[in-house]
Amino acid sequence: MYFDSHAHYNDERFNGDRETLLPALYEQHQVTCIMNVGYDLESSRQAVMLARKYPFVYASAGIHPHDAESIQEGDYACIEELLREDKVKAIGETGLDYHYDNSPRQLQKQAFDNHLRLAEKWNMPVIIHERDATWDVLDLLKTYHGEGVFHCFSGSVETAKQVLDMGLYLSFAGPVTFKNARRQQETAAYVPKDRFLIETDCPYMAPEPFRGRRNDSSFVYLMAEKIARLKGISKEEAAALSMANAKRLFRIE
Ligand SMILES: [Zn+2]
Secondary structure, three states: OEEEEEEOOOOHHHOOOHHHHHHHHHHHOOEEEEEEOOOOHHHHHHHHHHHHHOOOEEEEEOOOHHHHHHOOOOHHHHHHHHHOOOOEEEEEEEEEEOOOOOOOHHHHHHHHHHHHHHHHHHOOOEEEEEEOOHHHHHHHHOOOOOOEEEOOOOOOHHHHHHHHHOOOEEEEOHHHHOOOOHHHHHHHHHOOOOOEEEOOOEOOOOOOOOOOOOOOHHHHHHHHHHHHHHHOOOHHHHHHHHHHHHHHHHOOO
């Protein structure tokens, strides 16, 4: 059984088959838990609606760093309204993205900091997106006293150590399966058994051998298989460990 710790079934690429795909993941692909992640207000609301509809789907609420520039006064109050829902288990995704720089860096930092303060106030884990911004993300996290996960982690063992020292989790997505991904694979081999999650980040980031296709949670077993091989454990053990870790982090019974 698998916990896909980062998916976006609120994405329009699932508009055609969402209602048949989600039950099939549970019934045919052993995906028994999904964290459906919000990336703006509308997608966070949709994540909550999906979580209400499907018992095995949970939700997070937050605004992606890409959209930091368009955050309005009052948006955080809307997020807090969603956090009251039983099945909203995390805040995010938030963080910093200096690869695309879709929003000015100063506004990304402000938004990330605001999300961290919400996570502390609501005592909820934060889902962190980081791209080409490791130093600034780690710097802002120095003031954070809470839990969380770096999603789609692609950092080195050195960076992983700093993240782990902060008590945070690392989540591995499609790139860990790519042939040239030596750094991610070293990190996945290194991460302690009680601190890693697996995810698809669907519809993006399809793993090998499905790169370029629309991704979905039926591929999450490929991350379990890859990490199992890197750690010298069975696929079942990797799946069970990542399931237990995700449930602990997101406080799911
Ligand atoms: Zn995402």
